[in-house]
Amino acid sequence: MASPFSPASSLSPAASSSSTSGQPLVEKPPVPPVNILPSPTSQIYSFVQPTLLLTLFAFRFDALTANPARELLNSLPWVLLLQLSYVMVCLPPVGTVPSPSSSKVTDTGSPVPGDGERKSAPRSPSSPSVALRPGKPGYRRKQQTGKNVWAGIWAKLMPAFLSLALLSLLATPVLAILLVLFGAPLTTQNAETMLCAAHMAVLSATALIYVHGVDGAAWKEVWGFALPADTVWGGALGTGLGAWFGAIPIPLDWDRPWQAFPITILVGAYIGYAVGTLVSRSPFLYGKRIRFAPEDNEIAEKKKN
Template sequence: MASHSHVSSINQAGSPSQAFVEKSSAPPINILPSKLAQAYSYAHPILLLTLCAARFEALVADPVQELLADLPWLALLQLFYVLLCLPPAASPSADSSPASDAKAARSRSGKPGYRRKNSGKNVWAAVWAKLMPACLSLGLTFLATPIIAALLVMFGAPLTTHNYETVLCAAHMALLSASQLAYVHGVDGSVWKEVWGIARPADTVWGSALGTGLGAWFGAIPIPLDWDRPWQAFPITILVGAYIGYALGTLLSRTPLLYGKRIQFSSESEEEDEKKTN
């Protein structure tokens, strides 16, 4: 009887379902709890959409020149956003909820001498602790540009023509999608496996990346239609779709309906039936 219970406990611990439950995953990322960060986190995607709409006519007139001119401004806006609103990789704030962050901030501010300890060199150290990963994330983002450019070609972008348009469109999409992921997750291999496997829990960072990709995909629909409109030229609608998808993904993924949820391609019952047949 003892041996039977021992064997059953081993089987339960080693079963695939139990191993899946115990598998650790990086939690969803929360916006920093300060009032300024919370307010700007909603204003940022609206600001990007406003700038995209304001520069739309110039984009249609000369896509290469406009994409190149807007790229540094987009990089600065994304840099400011991650510095103000997101916790850097490996920071305790990245693994806590908004309520616990606010509670911790109140408890720290109530301690005697807290303001004195958080001045001078400590302030500059805190700024550098966020600025360095932000700059590194921009570098990693531009390394992702060739990958996104190759994906654009695989999904139908011209291979022998419009090369400047393809690269610049990929650079904009990389800044929209990869800069925040690189800032909050660094080079964590397990997280990036979830990203490429579309298995991350929904949050504002993952939502913006997924929204950018889906928006660009839907944005390609008007290109082959015979409307003979100048704005149908590659990559105008793809880029506009990426910006709209970024804004929607950023905002919708923070709602209680989506936050923390994962995309499921098959139901649990189907997975169990498949395991039984195998």
């Protein structure tokens, strides 16, 4: 039986040129896995942040059991603050990760440079800080100024604002509808349903929006469960699976106060997020994709045999 995971480097064929023109086939590569930023602060905080989330949730669990709606509303800003600090410190913002809509691969497997890419100019052997361009005099590199620093900060703030907008306008309502479809009360406990959806949206969608923005090709892979395993996709998938498994104790006749909706769902979502964020970075899963069908080459080999 074939493994359900496949390497992220395998390319899915996408027809793009007519056979009459004689041009080589052009394929769009899949979305690459997202890496944690290499700075020591990012690496350390990527492990600290899931621990802080679980600690906050465990510390406020008694209050959540006593009054779920009030506690979910009070803790939501803190969870959102932890998530925004995590994505801004640890993850590359949208536009810095290659996407299928901005890059192409030829039939030989070599990437086609985009319009914004520049080839490295030859440098003068006598002055390593001077770059020479054909037909233009040499110029010296500009040192990093305050304007460049603010541009870097703004490049992180804009995706964060985009995440806030889409979390409230799209992610939370969609997850609330999914909760109702999976058995949440329709006419009662509406506040608990919306707040549970808001917490799940913050956990699962903040990093996805911050890294991928509104790129259509990336979100097709999100809804098709085709993204490669990384800390972003692992956290989102872990949140959904954890919430699904967390709903199991609700209908059981144990007569416990913590069985009330949506407490166990949130317990599963938070644990699933923390586990998925960390486990998906392991060498055994990183960069692998879930496969629901065999590859084309496997089908061809079976037909030959």
